Amino acid sequence: MVGKDASVLTISTVGPLRGSVTTFGALVGSGFRRYTTYRQATIAGTFTNIVFGYLRCYVLLAVAAGTVGGRPGGYAPDQLVTYVWLGQGLLSVVMLWGWAELAERIRTGDVAADLLRPVAPLTAYLAADLGRAAHGMLTRFIPPVVVGALCFPMRMPTRWQTVPLFLVSVLIAVVVSFGCRYLVNATAYWLQDARGPILLWTLGAGVLGGLYFPLRLLPESVAVTLWLATPLPSILQTPLDVAAERDGPALQLGLVALQLFWAVVLLVLAAVVQKRAERRLVVQGG
Amino acid sequence: MGELRAYAALAGAQARSVFSYRASFLIELFSNVGATVFDVLSVLVLFRATDRVGGFTLPEALLMTSITSAGFALADFTVGNVDRLKVYVRAGTLDAVLVRPLGALPQLLLMDLPIRKLLRVVFGFGVLAVALRMNHIDWTPARVLLITVAPIAAAVFLSSIFVLSASLAFWWVDSGELGSAFTYGGRDFTSYPITVYGPLFRGLFAYALGFAFVSYQPALALLGRPDPLGLPAWAGFAAPFVACAAAVVAAVVWRTGIRHYRSTGS
Numbered sequence: 260m261v262g263k264d265a266s267v268l269t270i271s272t273v274g275p276l277r278g279s280v281t282t283f284g285a286l287v288g289s290g291f292r293r294y295t296t297y298r299q300a301t302i303a304g305t306f307t308n309i310v311f312g313y314l315r316c317y318v319l320l321a322v323a324a325g326t327v328g329g330r331p332g333g334y335a336p337d338q339l340v341t342y343v344w345l346g347q348g349l350l351s352v353v354m355l356w357g358w359a360e361l362a363e364r365i366r367t368g369d370v371a372a373d374l375l376r377p378v379a380p381l382t383a384y385l386a387a388d389l390g391r392a393a394h395g396m397l398t399r400f401i402p403p404v405v406v407g408a409l410c411f412p413m414r415m416p417t418r419w420q421t422v423p424l425f426l427v428s429v430l431i432a433v434v435v436s437f438g439c440r441y442l443v444n445a446t447a448y449w450l451q452d453a454r455g456p457i458l459l460w461t462l463g464a465g466v467l468g469g470l471y472f473p474l475r476l477l478p479e480s481v482a483v484t485l486w487l488a489t490p491l492p493s494i495l496q497t498p499l500d501v502a503a504e505r506d507g508p509a510l511q512l513g514l515v516a517l518q519l520f521w522a523v524v525l526l527v528l529a530a531v532v533q534k535r536a537e538r539r540l541v542v543q544g545g
Numbered sequence: 546m547g548e549l550r551a552y553a554a555l556a557g558a559q560a561r562s563v564f565s566y567r568a569s570f571l572i573e574l575f576s577n578v579g580a581t582v583f584d585v586l587s588v589l590v591l592f593r594a595t596d597r598v599g600g601f602t603l604p605e606a607l608l609m610t611s612i613t614s615a616g617f618a619l620a621d622f623t624v625g626n627v628d629r630l631k632v633y634v635r636a637g638t639l640d641a642v643l644v645r646p647l648g649a650l651p652q653l654l655l656m657d658l659p660i661r662k663l664l665r666v667v668f669g670f671g672v673l674a675v676a677l678r679m680n681h682i683d684w685t686p687a688r689v690l691l692i693t694v695a696p697i698a699a700a701v702f703l704s705s706i707f708v709l710s711a712s713l714a715f716w717w718v719d720s721g722e723l724g725s726a727f728t729y730g731g732r733d734f735t736s737y738p739i740t741v742y743g744p745l746f747r748g749l750f751a752y753a754l755g756f757a758f759v760s761y762q763p764a765l766a767l768l769g770r771p772d773p774l775g776l777p778a779w780a781g782f783a784a785p786f787v788a789c790a791a792a793v794v795a796a797v798v799w800r801t802g803i804r805h806y807r808s809t810g811s
Binding site: 297299300303304306307310311313314315317318319320321322325326327331332452454455456458459461462465466471472476477 | 566568569572573576579580583586587590591593594595596597598599717719720721722723725726730733734737740741742743746
């Protein structure tokens with residue numbers, strides 16, 4: 260198990276790159292395993308996602324039924340079904356809400372232990388989050404999508420590239436979401452109590468990320484501004500639009516490229532913030 | 546009398562703690578209003594695409610949304626805290642509550658005085674006032690009575706749902722987000738005309754669980770519109786009675802739950 264277990268520190272005899280890749284992989288694995296222990300919470304959360312799936316699906320289909328031509332925001336009814344149910348599945352994969360771990364560790368002073376580790380905190384948390392997302396993809400994503408596909412006419416992908424592009428888009432979405440959450444949590448380095456910023460994030464991310472309604476229902480200028488000026492649509496709306504094939508192949512690819520841009524920007528920003536925070540950090544607690 | 550003084554002391558201590566972190570408090574105050582603003586905004590955005598959803602116009606739908614918003618804000622303000630019960634059960638904090646000579650439920654509610662949710666109640670009722678003006682309502686004494694009672698009945702009903710979902714933690718500590726399906730899910734369900742839902746889903750939520758009487762039936766009675774789903778005109782006036790029935794069920798389940806509670810020990 261040498262080099263495979265995140266809890267065992269070993270001095271690598273292999274090359275430094277291979278060493279850090281192995282460490283990263285081990286951290287991803289431990290993030291995955293951690294979430295496999297929350298079995299009951301997974302079941303309860305999935306049930307809730309499915310109830311909200313029914314709610315949003317019926318409402319959007321009623322909107323479509325009342326629209327001339329039946330395509331609100333350019334979505335056919337079967338595309339709306341895809342949008343709603345894949346959205347309910349992805350919600351916990353990208354983990355829009357409920358991550359205050361870093362803020363809590365900063366507040367209590369536990370973050371000092373993170374700083375002593377030979378892996379940078381940003382890297383370690385990213386790896387754990389990717390493991391969590393992989394677990395979410397297997398347990399939280401599939402049930403709502405299956406229920407949605409059984410109860411409603413769901414659009415199946417018609418282009419060969421949609422499925423691989425969707426999976427890539429989900430991976431990038433997890434990184435974008437992680438970057439945002441890390442930055443929001445990192446405000447605790449300065450504020451001690453990050454509850455306010457976390458609340459603002461919870462509020463903004465759902466609506467402006469495209470969870471409650473497709474962002475294309477907004478006036479076009481607003482939607483474009485949101486996409487270009489904020490990372491929020493890159494978290495949910497982009498992977499969902501890719502899956503629902505809302506746009507042609509070129510724009511589909513372009514949206515994913517935009518997502519990638521935001522992922523890089525946010526990770527760089529988080530690294531800079533972390534570095535500055537470390538220089539001024541006064542550890543809480545005694 | 547002594548009991549009331551004890552509750553007042555608990556509330557006072559909470560208020561002082563809230564006001565000692567002023568910046569946090571202001572952010573939370575405005576974020577809470579924001580949540581309700583976005584709920585109402587969602588309805589407006591959906592009506593950009595069409596002028597009728599489920600056979601109802603924007604003013605009519607907004608009347609339903611606003612009865613729900615006002616009722617939910619009031620319910621969340623008064624008993625919304627109770628959904629932290631699962632945290633207290635897991636941590637064993639509930640033991641401390643039970644050994645005191647005061648009611649468990651009021652103590653739990655006062656463990657976190659939600660002054661930050663106050664502005665949201667004001668906003669909820671503000672939207673209701675706007676929605677009432679947008680509709681042409683033929684005011685009769687019965688309707689005036691109904692509009693005064695409806696938001697309170699909605700609040701009582703949704704409060705009961707809050708207590709019921711929280712009580713789940715007595716039997717299933719790891720119920721996690723399950724309660725949200727009925728509290729926040731109930732709010733979302735009643736924010737739209739229930740004609741939009743499929744028959745099975747509607748039957749379960751609207752009639753079996755009673756969510757139809759939160760805002761849909763009262764709104765129909767206020768507007769004087771016959772129910773496309775076939776319930777008689779007086780159904781809207783049944784709302785307070787449904788709310789009372791829900792409160793009784795919630796009280797019974799809560800008491801049973803408290804008796805069933807076994808400490809985690811430490």
